[in-house]
Amino acid sequence: MSRFSFTLNATDGAARSGVIHTPRGAIRTPAFMPVGTAGTVKAMMPESVRATGADILLGNTYHLMLRPTAERVHALGGLHRFMNWDRPILTDSGGFQVMSLASLRKLSEEGVRFSSHIDGSKHMLTPERSIEIQRLLGSDIVMCFDECPALPADEKAVAESMRLSMRWARRSKEAFGDRPGHALFGIMQGGVTRDLREESAKALIEIGFDGYAVGGLAVGEGQEAMFGVLDYAPGFLPQDKPRYLMGVGKPDDIVGAVQRGIDMMDCVLPSRSGRTGQAWTRRGAVNLRNARHKDDPRPLDAACTCPACRNYSRAYLHHVVRADEIIGSMLLTWHNLHYYQELMQGLRDAISAGTLDAFVAQFHAQRAEGDIEPL
């Protein structure tokens, strides 16, 4: 079995393009990871997710530990086999979702005690248990268990939380041990405070990880503050390891993050939007529920090659969204994931060609035009 490794192929300013090699296949970076929350990227067959160009999926430890449970997934041959996806999977640690979804949370040095949002059952997540769950799931890229405070927050609280996460990072590393072909990523915290981000990065580097995430962003601080952190935070991390910005984002967030040296991202946005009638296109967001589409025979995006754009009119998409037909979610999720992957391919190509500035300028210019005029 080959080892986990990262090859940096090209840079353009702070932006980087490369390949993460794993025994389950290559991940072209910058990479966008669709979210397969509970063992499925909602409304998509996994072969369709692959057809959009995704090299890797994200799975949620919190959801899977509660249902169907990590032990059950393990007994059934692991998450890849369970959900019929044989390429790489990254799992989060559960830390973020415990704080956002579970009830009766109690945080201690040991970890987080909480009640399930599904059935109220009591659980405990610790660095050791999170790493064990991710091992049982068979994750290729395992994330350290961390605490992620919502922003804005008191700087002292952010500092204490960050230092707790660094102690948990060390325990995560010890629990992970040596697993050739699998990777463990550390997660930088520190809110929007430069000194704390630097302190966090140094602590992680001292422990040593296969990759480094920038955590604690996209939690309410706004794009300007996020980009403010990304102007310096990636520079605190090793050049030769992948950098992952967790939970980001809208297309313009992704472009800005890549410009600032981020290699990997994940977000529920393209799939969640697809279930509410919202499409993301090169000309911005389009709401298919809007009555302006009801007689429109044109495709959502004439230049897009996804099934929703190749085979259907805006009028059809409007109809199935209004009628709450499942195919509306299927087609718009497919389109959105396709658009996101096409954007990533554009970014990778531009970085390789040294033309990222021109690509980004065109990206913003097209969005500024807005959607095509109504008929």
Place this chain on the structure above:
Amino acid sequence: MSRFSFTLNATDGAARSGVIHTPRGAIRTPAFMPVGTAGTVKAMMPESVRATGADILLGNTYHLMLRPTAERVHALGGLHRFMNWDRPILTDSGGFQVMSLASLRKLSEEGVRFSSHIDGSKHMLTPERSIEIQRLLGSDIVMCFDECPALPADEKAVAESMRLSMRWARRSKEAFGDRPGHALFGIMQGGVTRDLREESAKALIEIGFDGYAVGGLAVGEGQEAMFGVLDYAPGFLPQDKPRYLMGVGKPDDIVGAVQRGIDMMDCVLPSRSGRTGQAWTRRGAVNLRNARHKDDPRPLDAACTCPACRNYSRAYLHHVVRADEIIGSMLLTWHNLHYYQELMQGLRDAISAGTLDAFVAQFHAQRAEGDIEPL
């Protein structure tokens, strides 16, 4: 443009196998038509419906006239283009669904006045308007507008209703006119009364249609009564035209109907069941919600080649059904439609080989075994 025609290739007892030729492609009979209610077979991409082996879909006049409206579908290039299905489409007349779904119905010699179940808007369906709607949709096989009384019902009421439907059949034929490449089917009524069925058949034959439906069954009379009618009713119809049993049914209904000389059927059952966690297999119905499946690594049906059976365990199907994940509806609908089409292929092959009795015996024997034992 070639004309609509029917070729009978083989018979075995009363059962028949053949091909309906249409300008949009051949329909192998006995045929099962998946129902694409409102411009989509729910939870399925049309290319997936085709992959199950379907030669033809059914569209619902009642649903489509209300939303997105027949005029809009017509302006957008017709139903085939609208829903991305270029093979034959049969549309019902709207008569049955007006009586089962609409509110404030008022029946007269002219037709049915009713209010939409979606927004309460007022509409009138007559034989002429139904035929016009089906023409606007671009239907390949158009059904006469009829009235379908629920059973059991008073014989006098059934007779009066049948005679009204026969007057409407004549008006439907006049409204349809001459449309090469398109077919108009008459619908036999008469409940469970042999004399009325014969009277209805004679009235329809006198008018003359491209095919004949047996209507007014599968409306509460039970399988025994339905088979009782099918023991004689198909014999009242011309040998050289296709015979369509509307709204049927469960797998054993289908087998019994084919044995009695039916060539075409439609039913929402495989798709509707797929959205509630119920699968149809050669060993009978399987409820994937049941906890017996939660640790079961075996496929739903080891001999089935559909994606749900090839790529997933019962444990996965159980998980996604319980978690209300859309992929549960997608996979189980696909499986159910695949199973139905495989059953039709088995019936066609057996009729061609003159081995229908053996096929039917095996069909019942496999179902009698029941589902595989729990682990």
